[in-house]
Amino acid sequence: MYRWVSISRLQKKQLVSSFSNTATHHQKPNLPSPPPIRVSLTESAGRGVFATRRIEAGQLIHTAKPLLTHPSLSTPNSVCYFCLRRITANSSPHQLLFCSQDCKHNSKIFYDVESRADWSAFHDYCRSQGLKYPLLAKRLACMIISGAASADFIDILQPESLSSEMISQMDEGFGLLRNAFTKADITDEQMTYRLYQLSLTLQVLSRQWYASVLSRFRINAFRIELAGGLYEELLSLAAASIEAEIAVGNAVYMLPSFYNHDCDPNTHIVWIENADARLKALRDVEEGEELRICYIDVSMGRDARQALLAQGFGFRCNCPRCLSGD
Numbered sequence: 001m002y003r004w005v006s007i008s009r010l011q012k013k014q015l016v017s018s019f020s021n022t023a024t025h026h027q028k029p030n031l032p033s034p035p036p037i038r039v040s041l042t043e044s045a046g047r048g049v050f051a052t053r054r055i056e057a058g059q060l061i062h063t064a065k066p067l068l069t070h071p072s073l074s075t076p077n078s079v080c081y082f083c084l085r086r087i088t089a090n091s092s093p094h095q096l097l098f099c100s101q102d103c104k105h106n107s108k109i110f111y112d113v114e115s116r117a118d119w120s121a122f123h124d125y126c127r128s129q130g131l132k133y134p135l136l137a138k139r140l141a142c143m144i145i146s147g148a149a150s151a152d153f154i155d156i157l158q159p160e161s162l163s164s165e166m167i168s169q170m171d172e173g174f175g176l177l178r179n180a181f182t183k184a185d186i187t188d189e190q191m192t193y194r195l196y197q198l199s200l201t202l203q204v205l206s207r208q209w210y211a212s213v214l215s216r217f218r219i220n221a222f223r224i225e226l227a228g229g230l231y232e233e234l235l236s237l238a239a240a241s242i243e244a245e246i247a248v249g250n251a252v253y254m255l256p257s258f259y260n261h262d263c264d265p266n267t268h269i270v271w272i273e274n275a276d277a278r279l280k281a282l283r284d285v286e287e288g289e290e291l292r293i294c295y296i297d298v299s300m301g302r303d304a305r306q307a308l309l310a311q312g313f314g315f316r317c318n319c320p321r322c323l324s325g326d
């Protein structure tokens with residue numbers, strides 16, 4: 001039998017707010033209905049998401065707002081710095097960075113910290129190495145330093161186990177991140193966060209913190225490709241797509257991070273206009289069935305899929321399709 005997952009009070013709060021954030025989008029006034037899912041332990045893949053009632057093919061299961069986002073470095077000023085919505089000259093004539101006053105307001109606390117530092121060396125490093133997770137670490141560090149997030153904000157997410165060699169490879173990025181803050185006169189004191197409940201003091205920008213958040217981003221971050229947009233925008237994007245990066249950025253979520261992978265998934269995740277995630281059923285799902293998405297391109301052959309999942313996510317897939325040898 002499946003058991004409920006035991007999580008801390010803070011984590012419960014985050015989970016509840018993640019639910020309530022998503023619920024407000026779709027609920028009609030006076031008709032609150034929780035999403036038809038629960039997070040429970042699976043037999044062999046850690047925690048997973050299960051249907052609490054029958055879900056029909058095509059049904060929207062729930063939406064989820066990101067915990068944090070960062071735009072791709074190849075899309076400067078063309079997507080909202082907060083929600084990753086595409087910005088056109090028409091949609092945002094006066095604010096280059098944000099698509100709306102709401103996004104500007106929601107970013108204010110951490111953006112005040114972020115905009116104090118010179119990120120050019122750090123961004124050059126990410127660009128030249130093709131790295132995206134350090135950008136999420138930068139955003140998270142700014143959120144923690146500014147008080148917009150707690151130091152254990154993403155601790156509930158599963159980490160990848162990293163070898164000491166992998167941690168050493170992160171040193172350059174860590175050094176550049178720390179340098180940017182130090183040069184911006186952000187003191188060690190400001191980079192320290194106290195967890196009063198646990199009587200712990202954490203150095204936000206320690207090598208250990210950096211490795212710990214990157215190990216979580218590597219498994220849980222989503223690459224955001226928007227499906228929607230204005231017809232004219234789609235045409236101009238299609239024309240430019242040879243050079244342009246298709247992804248508008250990367251984001252980390254709470255609930256969507258609990259979905260396990262299947263090479264023949266019953267659920268998929270889509271982004272229409274911005275980084276708000278929409279989880280939809282691909283086929284009819286029975287009550288009690290696990291909901292699974294796919295992490296990779298499942299049109300590849302079994303060996304290629306297995307290799308990619310082992311390398312990128314650290315697990316050997318034993319979904320029914322892999323077990324059948326397909």
Ligand SMILES: C[S@@+](CC[C@H](N)C(=O)[O-])C[C@H]1O[C@@H](n2cnc3c(N)ncnc32)[C@H](O)[C@@H]1O
Nearest residue numbers: 045046047158257258259260261313315317318
């Ligand atoms: C995004 S997390 C999914 C939620 C995770 N099970 C948890 O407990 O937080 C991805 C991790 O879940 C596990 N996982 C996901 N799909 C799996 C599968 N098909 N088989 C085995 N493990 C899987 C792997 O450890 C993987 O690195």
